[in-house]
Amino acid sequence: MSAIELDGLARRYGDRTALADVTLTLEEGATLIVFGPNGAGKSTLLRVLATLLRPSAGHARIFGSDVRTEGWRVRGRIGFLGHDALLYGDLTAAENLSYQARLHGLRDARExxxxxxxxxxxxARADDRVHTYSRGMVQRLAACRAVLHDPPVLLLDEPRANLDPAAAExxxxxxxxxxxxxRVVTSHDPAGGLAEGDVALGLRAGRPVLLRPAADVSAAEIGELYR
Known part of the structure; x- marks a missing residue:
């Protein structure tokens, strides 16, 4: 079954094109790894899929639900981990997750x-306010937020950012x-990203310049995206 379907997906900010002509299908359980230099459109793609940005053209569907017209349904099926942790600094870790549980309609999420x-x-830090956390701790808590409702799709924008090797593990x-x-995962690590992906997408200036099975792509090819 297709989990994600993109057809001519585009996003513009006025006269600037952030994403254009992205068309692909990702099967359920597969990982799409997205490469490209800063400003290539990686985060924009994830934010469109997460219903945080509306497409300017084209369509994006998650398990058949259109992100533009059925955002409420899509949001129940995705977990999003972006550069913004989407946590409240004045709440504790437990309070943040309890609040998110209520948003997702989870009746008793304490366990x-x-x-x-x-x-x-x-x-040990569950009852400490999040503004006292290190960046790595915030990232770990944000990961909990993203998977709290057990979504079938994860949208991960450089998920290992701010993490030491032990925390990443x-x-x-x-x-x-x-x-x-x-999973849709953005990465700047050619070798590591290709190793964990099933399909590789390379973006440059918002446009796809590479879309192939990850096993058929070399780290050197990904490196060319950054030159």
Whole structure:
């Protein structure tokens, strides 16, 4: 079954084109790894899929639901981890996740929240306000927020940013291939990204210049996107 379908997807800001002519299909359980220099359109693509930006043209569907006209349905099926953690600094970790649980209609999420905080090593800081956290701790908590409602699709914008190797390993069961979820992941790491992706998409100036099975793409080809 197709989890994500993009057809001529585009996003413009006035006269500037941030994303143009992106067409692809991603099967359920597969990982799309997205490469490109800063400003290439990677984050814009994720934000359109997350219903945070409206497409200027074309269509994007997640499990058949259009992001433009059925955003409410799409939001229940995705977990988004972007550069903004989407957390409240004056709330504790537990309070942030409890609030998110209510937004997703989860009636009693206390056990789920406790399990997630333990999984990312934040149990001892569960009742501390998030503004006291380090950037890496915020990233770990944001990962909990993204998977709290057990979404079938993850949209991950450089998910290992601000993480040391030990913290990145903690998040692997939640965000990595082992999670079994369909994933769209942006990366600046050619070798590492290709190793975890099924399909590679290369963007330059908002336009796709490479779209092939990741196994058929070399790290050197990805490196050319940045020259």
């Amino acid at each position: 789920r929240i406790a399990q997630l905080l333990e999984a990312v090593g934040l149990t 903690l998040l692997e069961p939640l965000l990595g291939r082992a999670s079994g979820r369909t």
